[in-house]
Amino acid sequence: MRYEKATTYRLSVRLFWVLGGGAFGLSQAQRPIGVWTFQQWGFGLSQSENWQGVLVSQPRFTPLGWESLILMGKLGYRFHPKHMVFGGGQWAEFYDPRRFSQLRLFQRWQWTPSLRFSLTTTLEKRWQGIQMTEILLRPLWRYRVGLGPLWLSLSNEIFFSLWTPSAGGQLNPRQVRLWIAVSFPRQNNWQLEVGYLSIITPHSILRHRLWIASRIYISVPHHLK
Numbered sequence: 001m002r003y004e005k006a007t008t009y010r011l012s013v014r015l016f017w018v019l020g021g022g023a024f025g026l027s028q029a030q031r032p033i034g035v036w037t038f039q040q041w042g043f044g045l046s047q048s049e050n051w052q053g054v055l056v057s058q059p060r061f062t063p064l065g066w067e068s069l070i071l072m073g074k075l076g077y078r079f080h081p082k083h084m085v086f087g088g089g090q091w092a093e094f095y096d097p098r099r100f101s102q103l104r105l106f107q108r109w110q111w112t113p114s115l116r117f118s119l120t121t122t123l124e125k126r127w128q129g130i131q132m133t134e135i136l137l138r139p140l141w142r143y144r145v146g147l148g149p150l151w152l153s154l155s156n157e158i159f160f161s162l163w164t165p166s167a168g169g170q171l172n173p174r175q176v177r178l179w180i181a182v183s184f185p186r187q188n189n190w191q192l193e194v195g196y197l198s199i200i201t202p203h204s205i206l207r208h209r210l211w212i213a214s215r216i217y218i219s220v221p222h223h224l225k
Helices: none
Strands: 005-023 035-044 051-062 065-080 083-094 100-111 117-128 131-147 150-164 168-184 190-200 207-224
Touching: 051 083, 065 100
Parallel strands: none
Antiparallel strands: 005 035, 005 207, 035 051, 051 065, 065 083, 083 100, 100 117, 117 131, 131 150, 150 168, 168 190, 190 207
């Protein structure tokens, strides 16, 4: 008897080069220019690929040194072709403005009714050491439209703080991220992207990022006999 099983390993590598950024109101010397990278490995865990695993690494650094190192792993199950739930954890080591480590556990619901629109909701818990520091709710919507050979993407993510040790249980907007990006080409295993990100925090100056990015997607079939 011969048994054959095919599983596709999909590797997505995304490299982001930050051209400029920092915060409005600071001097030019205070606006860091560095490199943020994002590498993601995705792979199916069953023949139907309803179960999927994802590993992510995000090293970030500037000419002055390391900014942060983030490692994440998550496991997802697809209930519907356009509905998937992920659970996982994330470890982060931050160096600037002060060094500390952080553990994050999260659940993520993803709804994609069409190729153009998606809505993702994340419930996230954060710890420093054994102390829970915050519980966050993070709705994120994305919309993209085709312009000839280009994709124009618009995204908005809002961070709501649900709980902190000092304030207890409250629903407070903590941060808003708005970004726009243009990528080329629309249908290929590689893309080149240019975008702008603004980060809005209550009672704080506006921070921003301008980046150029490249992405490549590789699908590797693996057969077990």
